[in-house]
Amino acid sequence: MTDSTPALPRGERTRQAIVDTAYELFITQGYAATSMRQIAERAGIALGGIYNHYGSKEEIFEALLLERHPYHRILPVLSAAQGETLEEFVKNAVPTLVEEFGKQPELFNLLLTEVIEFKGKHVPMVFEQIFPEAMQIGQRMVSYEGLRPIPVPLLMRSFLAIFFAYFVSDLLLARMPFPEIKESALERFIDIYLHGILEKGGDEPRLSPGEHL
Secondary structure, three states, rough: OOOOOOOOHHHHHHHHHHHHHHHHHHHOOOOOOHHHHHHHHHHHOHHHHHHHHHHHHHHHHHHHHHHHOOOHHHHHHHHOOOOHHHHHHHHHHHHHHHHHHHHHOOOHHHHHHHHHHOOOOHHHHHHHHHHHHHHHHHHHHOOOOOOOOOOOHHHHHHHHHHHHHHHHHHOOOOOOOHHEEEOOOHHHHHHHHOOOOOOOOOOOOOEEEEEEE
16 A cells, blocks of 8 residues: 655755754754754755755754644644533643643753743744634633633633643652642642632731731
């Protein structure tokens, strides 16, 4: 049985080989430590030839960021999450997000590279690509009853923030000898996101020492 998938044009195959090779090198040795010469040699391309496709190392990073950004995993998971209420939706979506992201933890390196090396320079470029789908998910979230009037972009930001906060803190605290910060941690993160940290009525003004009702 032959593969009926049409082969990519030679130029596109070369560009893909460059991106794939750069991704491996960026992940294993870091963006700053990787040179265009290393990418060309590993991809089997002459150094001069690589510049026929990408004018700089940053252009290669931009291409692989758009191709392999974690949102490619995050947004489909959120779109597929089930729930009759917002609480059910969040409780179904977040564990699946963590599981999917954990399958390729090296993708987190892309985010770190963007933050550390480029100070978020390419975020607008990525945002433009993901905005339509992200807004659809946000509109779904605000359609549930019981949600406070929160702007959709801010709601999505807070949702992704709690997910990444859990993922990063789990990496940093994995070897800490305090079981109380690990036990049911994800469930607690979700509960705090949904219900806050104050007990009912805990947002009332506190009295200063010496004051009385």
